[in-house]
Amino acid sequence: MPETVIELEELHKRYGPVEALGGFSLQVSQGSLYGLLGPNGAGKTTVLRILCTLLAPDSGHVRVAGIDALAQPRAVRELLGYVAQEVAIDKILTGRELLELQGALYHLPADRLRARLLELTDLLAMHDWIDRRCGTYSGGMRRRLDLASGLLHNPAVLVLDEPTVGLDIESRATIWQVLRQLRDQGTTVLLSSHYLEEVDALADRLAIVEDGRVIAEGSPSTLKNALGGDRVTLRVREFSDDVEAARVQQVLQACPGIQQMVVNRAQGHSLNLVVESEAVIEPLRRQLAAADLPVFSLSQSRPSLDDVYLQATGRTLMDAELAVAGSRDPKAERKQAMR
Amino acid sequence: MTSAPSLSAPVPRPEAPQATRSALADLSQEILALTKRLFLQLARRPSTLVAGVLQPLIWLVLFGALFAKAPEGLLPDGMSYGRFLGAGVIVFTAFSAALNAGLPVMFDREFGFLNRLLVAPLRSRSSIVIASVLYITSLSLVQSLAIMGTAALLGYGWPGTYGLLLVLITLLLLVFAVTGLSLGLAFALPGHIELIAVIFVVNLPLLFASTALAPISFMPAWLGWLAALNPLTFAIEPIRAAYGGNVSLTATVLEAPYGALSTAHCLLVLAILAVGLFLLIRPLLDRKLS
Numbered sequence: 001m002p003e004t005v006i007e008l009e010e011l012h013k014r015y016g017p018v019e020a021l022g023g024f025s026l027q028v029s030q031g032s033l034y035g036l037l038g039p040n041g042a043g044k045t046t047v048l049r050i051l052c053t054l055l056a057p058d059s060g061h062v063r064v065a066g067i068d069a070l071a072q073p074r075a076v077r078e079l080l081g082y083v084a085q086e087v088a089i090d091k092i093l094t095g096r097e098l099l100e101l102q103g104a105l106y107h108l109p110a111d112r113l114r115a116r117l118l119e120l121t122d123l124l125a126m127h128d129w130i131d132r133r134c135g136t137y138s139g140g141m142r143r144r145l146d147l148a149s150g151l152l153h154n155p156a157v158l159v160l161d162e163p164t165v166g167l168d169i170e171s172r173a174t175i176w177q178v179l180r181q182l183r184d185q186g187t188t189v190l191l192s193s194h195y196l197e198e199v200d201a202l203a204d205r206l207a208i209v210e211d212g213r214v215i216a217e218g219s220p221s222t223l224k225n226a227l228g229g230d231r232v233t234l235r236v237r238e239f240s241d242d243v244e245a246a247r248v249q250q251v252l253q254a255c256p257g258i259q260q261m262v263v264n265r266a267q268g269h270s271l272n273l274v275v276e277s278e279a280v281i282e283p284l285r286r287q288l289a290a291a292d293l294p295v296f297s298l299s300q301s302r303p304s305l306d307d308v309y310l311q312a313t314g315r316t317l318m319d320a321e322l323a324v325a326g327s328r329d330p331k332a333e334r335k336q337a338m339r
Numbered sequence: 340m341t342s343a344p345s346l347s348a349p350v351p352r353p354e355a356p357q358a359t360r361s362a363l364a365d366l367s368q369e370i371l372a373l374t375k376r377l378f379l380q381l382a383r384r385p386s387t388l389v390a391g392v393l394q395p396l397i398w399l400v401l402f403g404a405l406f407a408k409a410p411e412g413l414l415p416d417g418m419s420y421g422r423f424l425g426a427g428v429i430v431f432t433a434f435s436a437a438l439n440a441g442l443p444v445m446f447d448r449e450f451g452f453l454n455r456l457l458v459a460p461l462r463s464r465s466s467i468v469i470a471s472v473l474y475i476t477s478l479s480l481v482q483s484l485a486i487m488g489t490a491a492l493l494g495y496g497w498p499g500t501y502g503l504l505l506v507l508i509t510l511l512l513l514v515f516a517v518t519g520l521s522l523g524l525a526f527a528l529p530g531h532i533e534l535i536a537v538i539f540v541v542n543l544p545l546l547f548a549s550t551a552l553a554p555i556s557f558m559p560a561w562l563g564w565l566a567a568l569n570p571l572t573f574a575i576e577p578i579r580a581a582y583g584g585n586v587s588l589t590a591t592v593l594e595a596p597y598g599a600l601s602t603a604h605c606l607l608v609l610a611i612l613a614v615g616l617f618l619l620i621r622p623l624l625d626r627k628l629s
């Protein structure tokens with residue numbers, strides 16, 4: 001049984017009237033690549049900021065490698081590398097100067113800093129631009145430089161907040177590759193993401209975060225297999241409206257063998273069903289045809305991580321994203337991030 | 340532009356943090372690096388430095404010309420107005436530079452760069468403040484020396500060796516006090532707009548309500564009182580005396596409405612102000628940096 005490196009216990013945090021975390025607990029074992037999955041505003045960033053000692057929880061415990069982060073923050077900071085979501089870069093410095101500053105803040109001796117700079121320049125393919133000013137960098141370069149600065153002191157634990165948001169596919173692939181490599185070499189990696197495919201492709205284990213709590217936890221394959229049943233996505237028209245979707249729902253209620261039924265508003269009001277077995281599908285088609293709602297398209301699959309999310313939260317991740325998209329307050333969020 | 344990483348590069352195993360280095364070595368390393376960053380910024384964006392010298396220079400030339408024909412007897416000891424103004428402009432230079440000390444810190448707060456510093460295992464977070472003080476002190480002294488040099492070229496005089504020492508000590512105390520104030524504001528105010536607004540509002544009125552441009556004897560009583568309580572005056576008068584060749588600590592340099600002040604009095608007030616301001620903002624810094 002590998003050692004637990006990150007222990008978060010019953011974290012509570014409020015920003016004024018808003019409860020960001022309501023009893024968040026998590027354990028991450030050494031050498032794993034762990035994903036926090038959830039929509040924006042679920043509390044992922046707050047958790048990572050607390051872990052990195054940037055923010056004090058209202059209550060709860062934080063331990064990294066057995067060290068109490070609230071009592072000995074400096075010892076914990078030495079163990080952690082943190083790649084924040086909003087990339088804070090000094091535009092007027094070159095990448096190298098920024099890394100040298102970072103090295104000094106982690107008290108690396110000059111020779112070790114030089115060696116690390118060479119290694120990381122290779123690892124993240126930064127040769128061509130590391131001596132240019134950061135202000136000229138693309139999003140992908142910035143993120144790689146930020147990753148380099150998080151890795152500079154060989155942290156035992158690397159924490160990344162939404163590491164690939166807004167990146168081109170190539171930069172994303174580079175970062176994924178580096179993260180896997182780090183994990184293989186024993187670094188514990190904790191990342192947050194609201195990309196299902198990112199967590200599915202990368203993480204050994206994941207936690208689904210909703211409203212400041214972990215509501216499901218496990219390896220992607222365990223979570224998927226635990227669901228059972230077949231998934232069916234059904235449309236009676238390419239884009240239906242909610243009235244039509246309700247009619248379809250009504251018809252299907254009469255069909256046996258359907259375990260679950262959700263209208264996916266984000267995808268043209270298609271219906272996502274969980275069925276006992278394939279045998280359910282033919283009678284289902286006949287019922288709909290009889291009700292003058294012939295099937296336009298129907299696809300069938302084994303459970304995906306999206307289904308895991310749907311099962312755990314009662315809505316798809318995309319719906320959850322849409323729900324919070326209108327209610328975000330950039331001003332309040334900036335205030336939270338500012339000291 | 341984007342290329343895959345070379346997989347031959349080794350990623351060393353995480354190692355335990357070193358506990359062997361002395362705290363002092365760590366501390367000087369981090370302060371040096373943070374200060375270096377501020378100077379790199381200055382070297383690549385020298386406009387702050389240039390504007391900080393140019394503005395007082397314009398004051399010196401324009402105001403000097405404006406009052407060149409000031410009536411005899413307006414100034415004590417038949418001093419020329421240019422010579423009188425010199426001390427005021429030197430102090431104003433150092434004061435303006437120090438008043439801007441909080442701006443880089445405010446931008447670091449706003450852009451999240453401060454968070455990058457706070458995630459690092461700094462030996463002491465005072466390093467961030469110390470680096471700012473070191474930077475702004477050198478910057479303002481360099482600017483003041485540039486103004487002093489120009490004033491000398493304009494024929495407004497130059498203090499002797501002891502005088503120069505006295506000028507530098509006076510400026511240093513004023514710069515410490517004002518830097519403390521500005522850093523405090525940089526952490527207390529919500530953003531750079533507010534900070535710039537406060538700087539704007541404080542800057543010129545403090546200059547006009549001091550003895551930089553005119554002696555107290557020239558002012559209405561109420562303004563004279565204000566000027567005699569203004570910290571800038573406490574810096575201007577010892578420097579003016581030093582320029583006049585008077586470097587005695589005990590000689591009277593200002594006839595304030597409440598009594599005569601010596602150079603020693605002025606320096607003491609500035610020192611108390613500097614220490615007091617840093618003590619005052621300390622709880623704020625502790626809270627924001629912990």
